Amino acid sequence: MAALQQITVDALKRSESQLAVQWHADLESSGATRNLKPEDIRQQVADFLRLLTSALEKGGSVNITTAEWDEVRHFLEKLSSQRALAGQDSQQTASFIFALKGPLFAQLQRDLADQPALVAEQVMQISELLDGLGLHTIRTYQKSREAVIKRQQEELLELSTPVVKLWDGVLALPMIGTLDSQRTQVVMESLLQRIVDTGAEIAIIDITGVPTVDTLVAQHLLKTVTAIRLMGADCIISGVRPQIAQTIVHLGLDLQGVVTKANLADALALALRRLGVTITKAV
């Protein structure tokens, strides 16, 4: 594979500032700079050109996985994760690199106007190089986006399992969303820990927000109930909607000795009765 000719590198170096201006203008017109600060873009453009020429001078080939390209790759990784956090999409992020092609090719054509064959060859090489860099940018962009999604998922998991205190000695856990094994684990842990911390005698699990109950969900519920019983507290399941009750019966599920109530109010009333608390209306 033919490397970039020295003449191209020289051309790049000579016209760095010119290229930067042209590149920046192209970025602006393509809309890739939306939501970004102009001075940041200018800085990134200048930094990238500097890193690119220094990598080429160090003898970097078209293969961007070599050590000469380390700095450039790091720069692009940082850049794409910044873009991901700023909410830019992958096209906008990738255009940062691809927009350099236009000005660079134009420059080469001007500089080597008398050698069309060389221009064509060098354009090929540069194109390959910039494509590689662009793809690397997209890959890291994707990675940072995935990290963001993963973090949000974890936060959602934490948020979706609030244990609330209803009364002295009564805890409630309103479950919302589907119950899978991972969530059951988180739910179980947080509920059991709260039981230890508060010394609550009764825990109410409200499943009004659980869309469907199948055998697996029922099994998870039973596990939680058993763990609570082993700890020495009682558990009431509330919010069993008519459809869910029908499903449970149709599936032939055995909720062995689990106390179930139609709604949270009934469950709280039962809990208070067990605690020996009576509520009366003030006349």
Next chain:
Amino acid sequence: MERIPILQMGDFLLVTIQVDMHDQLALTLQDDLSERISRTSARGVLIDISALDMVDSFIGRMIGMISGLSRIMDAETVLVGMQPAVAITLVELGMTLPGVSTALNVERGMKLLRERAYSQ
């Protein structure tokens, strides 16, 4: 040899497990406890496992067996202070300890024991 102390409080026996249970210790406890129940004709046994933060299936089974043998010897058994991690482990192991009474702490356990033992 290492032993788990069994304390007598009136009609009840109190077993506090403060060390990591290993298999031999559990077997010794089972022997000692059945011996003590028959000697003191205790009405109830309270087993405090609040310091136990790790169980395996053998210890889980021993706990079940200890409470089973106490019941046969006419002594109510209450298991108190199980840690969340222990409860989750036992459930995942499929050991739900049916028939074992549980309570959150020693105080509630004693209350439960008194109710059970004197209501008979």
